[in-house]
Amino acid sequence: MRKYIIKRLLISVVILFFVAFAIYALMRCLPTSYLESIARQKSLQPNSKSFEEWMEQLSAIYSMDKGIVPGFFSWLGNVLQGNFGDSWKWTVPVVEKFKDTVWVSFVMGAIAFVLELIIAIPLGVIAATKQYSKVDSLISIIALAGISLPTFFFASLLKLVFSVKLGWFDLFGLVGRNHETLDAMGKLLDKAHHLVLPIVTLVVVSIGGLMRYTRTNMLEVLNADYIRTARAKGLPERKVIYHHAFRNTLIPLVTIIGGSLPGLFSGALITETLYAINGIGFASYHSLISGDIPFSMFYLVFLAVLTLVGNLISDILYAVVDPRVRIA
Amino acid sequence: MSENKEVITENYSLNDDRRVKVLSPGALVAKRFFRNRLAVFGLSILIFMFLFSFVGGLVSPYDEKQTFYREDFQNKEFAGVVINDEFRYAAAPEKDFGGVLNAQAYLAISSGQSEFIYKAVKYTVTNHGEDFYSFYTDGELIGIAYKDIVNMSDANETIDFDFMFASLAAKSANEKSFEYKGETYTIDKDDGVFKNGTEVAYISRFIARPILPDVFLTRDFKQQLELAIETKDDEFTFTDTDGTVAEYTLKYNAGDNNWSVMQSMATRVLDTYSAPSKSHWLGTDKSGMDMLTRIMYGGRVSLIIGFIVVIIETVIGVVLGGLAGYFGKWVDMLIMRIVDVFYCIPSMPIMLIIGAAMDEYNVDPQIRMLYLMLILGFLGWPGIARLVRGQILSLREQEFMIAAEASGISVPRRIFKHLLPNVIPQLIVTMTMGIGSTIITESTLSFLGLGVRFPFASWGNIINDVTDVHVLTSYWFVWIPAGVCLLVTVLAYNLVGDGLRDAFDPKMKR
Numbered sequence: 001m002r003k004y005i006i007k008r009l010l011i012s013v014v015i016l017f018f019v020a021f022a023i024y025a026l027m028r029c030l031p032t033s034y035l036e037s038i039a040r041q042k043s044l045q046p047n048s049k050s051f052e053e054w055m056e057q058l059s060a061i062y063s064m065d066k067g068i069v070p071g072f073f074s075w076l077g078n079v080l081q082g083n084f085g086d087s088w089k090w091t092v093p094v095v096e097k098f099k100d101t102v103w104v105s106f107v108m109g110a111i112a113f114v115l116e117l118i119i120a121i122p123l124g125v126i127a128a129t130k131q132y133s134k135v136d137s138l139i140s141i142i143a144l145a146g147i148s149l150p151t152f153f154f155a156s157l158l159k160l161v162f163s164v165k166l167g168w169f170d171l172f173g174l175v176g177r178n179h180e181t182l183d184a185m186g187k188l189l190d191k192a193h194h195l196v197l198p199i200v201t202l203v204v205v206s207i208g209g210l211m212r213y214t215r216t217n218m219l220e221v222l223n224a225d226y227i228r229t230a231r232a233k234g235l236p237e238r239k240v241i242y243h244h245a246f247r248n249t250l251i252p253l254v255t256i257i258g259g260s261l262p263g264l265f266s267g268a269l270i271t272e273t274l275y276a277i278n279g280i281g282f283a284s285y286h287s288l289i290s291g292d293i294p295f296s297m298f299y300l301v302f303l304a305v306l307t308l309v310g311n312l313i314s315d316i317l318y319a320v321v322d323p324r325v326r327i328a
Numbered sequence: 329m330s331e332n333k334e335v336i337t338e339n340y341s342l343n344d345d346r347r348v349k350v351l352s353p354g355a356l357v358a359k360r361f362f363r364n365r366l367a368v369f370g371l372s373i374l375i376f377m378f379l380f381s382f383v384g385g386l387v388s389p390y391d392e393k394q395t396f397y398r399e400d401f402q403n404k405e406f407a408g409v410v411i412n413d414e415f416r417y418a419a420a421p422e423k424d425f426g427g428v429l430n431a432q433a434y435l436a437i438s439s440g441q442s443e444f445i446y447k448a449v450k451y452t453v454t455n456h457g458e459d460f461y462s463f464y465t466d467g468e469l470i471g472i473a474y475k476d477i478v479n480m481s482d483a484n485e486t487i488d489f490d491f492m493f494a495s496l497a498a499k500s501a502n503e504k505s506f507e508y509k510g511e512t513y514t515i516d517k518d519d520g521v522f523k524n525g526t527e528v529a530y531i532s533r534f535i536a537r538p539i540l541p542d543v544f545l546t547r548d549f550k551q552q553l554e555l556a557i558e559t560k561d562d563e564f565t566f567t568d569t570d571g572t573v574a575e576y577t578l579k580y581n582a583g584d585n586n587w588s589v590m591q592s593m594a595t596r597v598l599d600t601y602s603a604p605s606k607s608h609w610l611g612t613d614k615s616g617m618d619m620l621t622r623i624m625y626g627g628r629v630s631l632i633i634g635f636i637v638v639i640i641e642t643v644i645g646v647v648l649g650g651l652a653g654y655f656g657k658w659v660d661m662l663i664m665r666i667v668d669v670f671y672c673i674p675s676m677p678i679m680l681i682i683g684a685a686m687d688e689y690n691v692d693p694q695i696r697m698l699y700l701m702l703i704l705g706f707l708g709w710p711g712i713a714r715l716v717r718g719q720i721l722s723l724r725e726q727e728f729m730i731a732a733e734a735s736g737i738s739v740p741r742r743i744f745k746h747l748l749p750n751v752i753p754q755l756i757v758t759m760t761m762g763i764g765s766t767i768i769t770e771s772t773l774s775f776l777g778l779g780v781r782f783p784f785a786s787w788g789n790i791i792n793d794v795t796d797v798h799v800l801t802s803y804w805f806v807w808i809p810a811g812v813c814l815l816v817t818v819l820a821y822n823l824v825g826d827g828l829r830d831a832f833d834p835k836m837k838r
Contacts, residue, residue, distance in 0.1 A: 015665065019672045026678065030685040137366065144826070148818035150768050152775045153811035156794045164801045171797065269676055270772060288677050289684040289778070296681065304672040 005316065012308040019304045020297070024072045027293050028064075035059060062088075062293075075297065089292035090283065097283060097295065098302075104174065105267035105279035108195055112202035113264060120207050121253065124214025128222060129241055139211065146208030155201045155274045162197060169197050172276040198275045202268055213256060214249065221248045251322045259314030262306040357753075360831035367827020373820035377813065381627030388618070392625040393783045395616040396608070398599040406576065406591035407545060409536045409553060410584070415459070415473045421489055425463070425471030433473055437461055457500025462493065472496065476531045478521075481547055491529070495521050499531050518551070536589070553578075557587060601803050611805040614793055615782075623810050626785035630814070633701055633770050633786075634763040634821075640705025642759055645712025646748070652713070653720030654743060664717070667710040675707040676769070683778025693781040700779055704766060715758060719751045753832035757825050764821035771814055787814045 039054035048054070059065040066074065078085065084094040127139040163171045170176060174194050175187075182190055221227065222245055230240045267281030276282065280299070287295035319325045351359065361367055385392070415434060419425030429446060436444040436453050443452045452464045459475040476499060478492045491508055498506035498515055505514040514522045521529040527547065534554050536545050549566055556564045556578055567573050577590040598616035602608060610619035652663035682703055686696050723729060724747070732746050767787075773779030774788030782789065790810040793799045799806050 011665075011668075015668045015672055018665075018669045022669065022673060023678075026681065030681065030688070140826075141366070144822045145815070145819055148764060148768070148815055148822055150771055150775075150788075150811070150814055150818075152772060152788075153791060153807075153814060156791070156800060156807065156811070160800055160804070171800075269680075270776075273776075284677065285680065288680045291681075291684065291688075296677070300674060300677055303674040303677070307672050307674075 001316075001319070005312070008312050008315070012312065015308065016301070016304055020076070020301050021072055023300045023304075024075060024297060025068050027291075027296060028068050028071065030291055035062065035064065064293075079301075084298045085294035087287065087292055087295040089287045089290050089295060094294050094298045098280065098298065101278060101280045101283045102265060102267070104277060105272065105281060106264055108198055108202070108272075108277065108279060109264040109266075109268065111195070112199045112206070113260070115199070115203045116207050116210055117257070119203070120210035121214050124211045125218050125241070125246060125249070127211070127215045128218030131219060139215070143208035143211040143215075146204055146206070146211075148208075149205050151201060151205050151270045152274055154205060155197070155271065158197050158201060170194060174277050194275075195277070198268070198271050198277055201271050201274075210256075214253065217252045218245065218249045221245045224248070251318075254321050255314040255318040258317040259310040261313065262310045266303050266306050357828075357831045361827050364827040364830060366823050367831070370820040370823025370827065373816055374824060377627060377817050377820065378631065380813075381624050381631055384624040385621070385628060388621045388624055390618040390621040392621060392785060393617065394621070396599040396602075396612055396618065397596040397616065398602065400595055400597045401575075401592045402595050403577070403590050403592045405539045405588060406543075407536050407538045407553075407589040409534055409557065409578075409587040409589060411557075412475055412477060412533045412535050415475060416477070417471060417473050418489060418492065419471045420469050420493075423468075423470040429471070430473075433461070433463055433471070437473060456497045457502065460496050460500035462497075469493070476500070476519075476533055477535060478529055478531050479547070479550075480529050481527050487529075495529065495531060520547070553589065601799070601806065604805050610809050611803070613790070613806055614796075614799075619790075619805060619809065622785045622790055623787070623813055626787045626790050626810060627813060627817075629697070629780055629784060629786040630767050630770060630788070631817070633697070633704075633780075634767040636701045637704040637708065637766045637770075638759050638762045640702065641708040641712055641762065642755065644705070644709040646716050646751075646755070648709070649713035649716030650720060650743065650748070653717035654724065654747070656721075660717070663713070667713050670707065670710040673707065675704075676772075678707060679703065679769070679773055680776070680778055683773060683776070687778070693784050697780055697784065700770065700773070704769060708762070708766070712755070712758060712762075715754060716751055719754060720747055723747055723750050753828075757829040757832065760821055760825035760828060764818040764825070767814065767818055767821070787811075 035055065035058045039051055039058055042048055042054045043051040049057075056065070064071070075085075086092065087094045087097050090097045123139050123142075127136045130136050159171055163169050174191055176190050176194065179187060179190050222241075227240060227245055230244045231237075235244075265280075267279045267284070269281040269285055271277075272279045272281035273285045284295065284299040286292075287299065415437070417425060417430045417433065429451075432444055432446045433451070433453070435441075436451075441453065443450060445451070449465055451470075454462045454464065456462060461473045462469060463471050463473070472493055474492075474496050476496060478487055478495055480487055494506050494508040495513065495515070498504075498513075499519065503515070505512055507513075511523060513528070515531070516522065519531040520527045521531065530547050530550075532550065532554065534550060534557070536550050536553055538545055546568070549568070552564055552566050553576075555561075556576075561578070563575065563577050565573060565575055575592045577592065579588050579590065580586075581588060599612050600614050600616050602612045604611045604619075608618050608620070610623065613619055613622060648663050648667070652660040652667075679700075682699075686699065691699065729742070729746065732742050737745070770779055771786065771788030771791070774781075774786045775792050777789070777792060780786035780789055787810045791807045791814075793803075794807040
């Protein structure tokens with residue numbers, strides 16, 4: 001087991017290296033409009049150096065004067081020392097910006113994830129136990145509709161109904177206008193209030209996948225021999241489903257849930273941007289489209305790490321939860 | 329026919345194969361597929377959406393980029409009107425009749441003198457009638473003082489002094505006609521001056537000046553204006569020679585004793601955000617384009633992009649996955665590591681970066697669409713490669729492959745004739761669902777303004793208008809129909825994919 005984990009980790013490091021290089025090369029191929037705009041600004045000041053001179057100096061400061069390969073290794077060297085550089089867009093160290101924004105995203109993601117589990121798993125089980133019934137079709141359609149629903153469209157609909165027509169929520173932002181005048185409890189409630197729509201959006205658009213996954217696995221288990229045995233010995237149906245079948249359905253569920261835990265930190269790029277929630281997704285959206293190399297590099301590599309960790313966790317959990325599986 | 333068939337079947341012996349209707353595997357799949365009501369529902373939606381987008385665009389009376397205009401009334405300051413109640417002076421050609429002389433003339437007129445002396449020159453004053461005087465020195469006409477104003481009917485003609493004198497003299501003496509340069513002119517009761525029956529000038533105390541320099545006020549217009557002022561009407565309508573109808577509003581300004589004329593003219597403006605009507609079933613968007621037609625063309629873009637991206641993904645995925653699966657060993661190792669790397673590259677952020685970069689380079693919208701498809705396809709293949717490799721790995725070990733090898737079939741034939749056909753069912757299902765998710769990705773990018781760009785329509789960039797809060801709150805028809813199309817299409821693809829999966833392998837339920 002330990003050997004397996006170590007091997008996986010080593011492979012992950014190699015993969016990560018190439019991912020980081022690919023992303024770095026891509027980012028370097030983009031127009032350095034950020035540096036250009038600063039250089040233009042500076043060169044317009046009286047008695048200033050020319051645009052080209054500023055450009056040269058700024059490129060040196062931001063280590064953009066090197067080629068892609070040396071540039072990547074100097075970036076990598078800094079990163080290994082824990083230095084991700086300063087964000088161009090936010091003008092603070094990348095790590096600081098990350099710490100500022102990641103917790104909002106995590107809270108949002110975690111609440112949405114828990115809600116998803118609470119709603120999707122029971123519905124998936126019900127759909128499987130009543131296969132081909134009207135309930136099953138209904139649940140399947142809801143699940144597919146959730147998968148098919150584009151986030152931005154659903155978010156706009158929610159805004160129209162709940163913000164514009166009913167006036168229950170604000171259209172944008174994490175805090176209300178009078179946030180500063182509230183006490184600590186009030187501030188918390190204010191934030192919670194503003195997170196309702198984003199969380200609903202997240203839950204609805206991502207609930208379908210889990211629901212279908214539960215249903216499929218439950219169906220598989222229900223077709224197994226030991227379920228027939230359980231029924232044959234006269235156990236009540238409730239006990240067959242919730243005692244014998246459901247526990248076995250949990251095996252794949254636990255692995256997939258464990259695998260998606262790291263993803264809670266990745267933030268919701270689109271949803272946060274639509275609701276202007278100042279989380280990691282929102283911050284990186286603006287960094288990405290404005291060509292902020294240090295922050296984008298950090299975020300993309302961070303996402304790659306989360307993916308790799310997620311895969312590793314789900315593989316390990318699979319072996320841990322299911323004694324039939326052995327990994328070598 | 330059916331009777332005939334029955335007769336034939338009865339003729340077969342009991343164990344004749346033809347007695348049993350044999351269905352090919354494909355027919356079996358089709359049969360199972362069409363038994364699934366949801367899948368058929370999805371398929372009919374898809375057919376409808378394709379007809380809607382591809383045929384609809386041809387049937388629609390409008391064009392993708394056709395803009396519409398509407399008449400909008402705008403009030404503009406048009407002219408200023410005063411009634412002339414002061415003497416005006418005009419000098420005869422090459423004669424001096426300047427400022428001080430004018431004042432002397434005015435004094436003479438107001439005191440009723442018939443002559444006055446200025447700078448040792450004697451001037452005689454002749455009164456021709458009401459408010460019209462002429463001044464002579466040594467029997468020569470040097471200037472006139474008048475209150476009625478002669479206007480030429482033709483905008484391009486300037487007023488000739490002699491003509492003015494002659495007409496004003498006639499008018500003030502209440503004569504009906506006068507001679508000028510050997511021609512006879514008549515004056516009608518409305519003070520129009522006619523030559524051979526055509527109006528050449530008119531005499532009026534109203535001075536109407538257009539605000540804009542390039543506007544010429546016609547006689548008819550001025551008459552209407554006078555009439556309105558005399559009858560104290562605030563409004564009148566006037567149709568000019570081009571047939572343009574405009575409403576005019578008069579406002580009297582007591583301080584300056586003048587009227588300002590406001591023209592409310594119909595101007596052509598882009599017909600933006602007009603509500604659904606008979607001519608525009610779903611209204612118009614922010615550029616005044618027909619919404620329904622935009623949605624049809626947007627559907628083309630979204631559907632085509634979905635298809636092409638998935639085809640690119642599949643080609644790369646099948647080739648690489650097939651190589652990895654069939655050859656195994658280091659080929660497998662290498663390709664699967666590449667797949668891992670691609671799997672870890674988050675595609676949405678990458679697309680955002682590239683979209684922003686294309687903005688920076690001002691890439692032509694059409695080429696941009698092409699890049700978008702290529703990049704989406706290039707980022708999306710690892711999933712398919714994994715699927716194909718997994719399938720081939722397990723199929724390779726099965727008996728029929730050993731049999732194929734034993735019977736000496738060549739490697740390419742083994743791969744393409746025996747291996748790949750077994751992967752195709754799974755592949756078709758994945759592709760169908762992939763088209764759905766590609767459409768969502770594309771529309772999300774277009775929604776963010778980083779995918780398909782104006783003037784091309786895509787369902788995503790149609791909904792993009794909703795980022796304007798005003799549109800969100802007031803113009804549902806701009807974004808909801810496109811969103812519904814998007815949702816319904818993706819849902820249909822997923823339903824069909826689901827149905828195909830069940831049909832291909834009734835046991836394989838995922």
